[in-house]
Amino acid sequence: MIVLKSRHEIGIMREAGKVVAECHAALKDFVREGVSTLEIDQFVENFLTRHHMIPAQKGYKGYPFAACTSVNDVVCHGFPSEYRLQSGDIITIDMVAQYKGLHADSAWSYAVGDISETAQKLMEVTERALMIGIEEAVIDHHISDIGHAIQQYVEAQGFSVVRDFIGHGIGRKMHESPEVLHFGPPHKGPRIKKGMTFTIEPMVNTGTYECRVDEDGWTARTADGGLSIQYEHTLAITENGPEILTVL
Template sequence: MVILKTQSQIEKMAKAGKILATCHKELAKRIAPGVTTLEIDRFVENFLEKHECTAEQKGYMGYPFATCASVNDVICHGFPARRPLKNGDLVTIDMVVNHKGWLADSAWTYEVGTVTPEVHRLIQVTKEALYIGIEKAVIGNRLGDIGYAIQSYAEAQGFAVVRDYTGHGIGQKMHESPTVLHYGEPGKGLRLKEGMVITIEPMINAGTYKAKVDADGWTVRTVDGSLSAQFEHTIAITSEGPMILTKQ
């Protein structure tokens, strides 16, 4: 069941989203060759604690960290690690912030040092695909309109859209209905209504869209070793258009 949010509830989620966005801005200053994703994870947890927030995914189904840190061919759910980031890497940091019981979710892919033009283009196209999807998040449209817009753009640029991992509703729980696909057909799927709050979070691969899961049961990689990028915002459907609650 889709839980529609009141204006007051959306405002509470926006407070969580503002703190999350500020944390990402701070990360952008810190991510560099030689930094470990475990150091990044500890920074995030400390930052959230100072802002009266908690990391919602820590402990979720046994997940042990405050962030997901996905490097290069890791699509999502990567474990923070002691391995230093290298010049030319890309890394996606995904976090869900709980502020006084209300949640916001956002992932961002960062360039580490100086990356190749191919890496830069993958990151830029993925970011653009997110905003193209957000443009379709208006009252009266359907979820398929969002997925179709993302898929059409990404594939036209020569990239592939991950199928197995999706966006979702969010509120006081991390994962609510509906499921938000990043591919699909226009005019299909659930109709968007005022008060819906969802995540749009396309994961775009340089190679095939297919994924595999590591032995740890969490880390998701491209099957062909190709690079993957992701950008995610939490979005409220309003009478004035899509409201980005995690806007940087």
């Protein structure tokens, strides 16, 4: 069941989203060669708690960290570790803040030092794909219109869209209805209504869209070892169009 949010609830989610956006902005200076992904996780946890937010990913279905740190061929849910970033790496950092019982979720990606032309294009295309999806998130459009627009754009750029992991409704729970696919035909699924809140979070690969999951049960990688990048925002649907809640 899709739960529509009140203006008050969206206001709380906006507060949470602003802190998430502030954390991502601070990470631009923190993410650099030599920093470990465990140090990034600790930075995120400290930032969120210092701003009176609960790092909602920590403990979610047993996940032990405040952030997901997905490097190079990791599609999503990468475990923070002692691995230290190297020049040429690309990393996606995903976090969820809970505030007064409501959630805001955003993943953003960062280049470490000098990256390849392919990696740079992948980052640019994926961020643009997110914005193309957001443009489709308007009242009376279908949820599938979002994914269709993303897939059409990404594949025209020579990349592939991950099928195994998708966007989702968000609010009192981290994951709610509806499911938001980043691929598929248009004009399917529920119509978008005022008060809906959900994420759009395309994961885009340089090679195949297929993934495999590590023995830890969380870390998803590209099946062919190609690069992967993700960008994600939390949105609220208003009569004036989609409002991005995870921005400054």
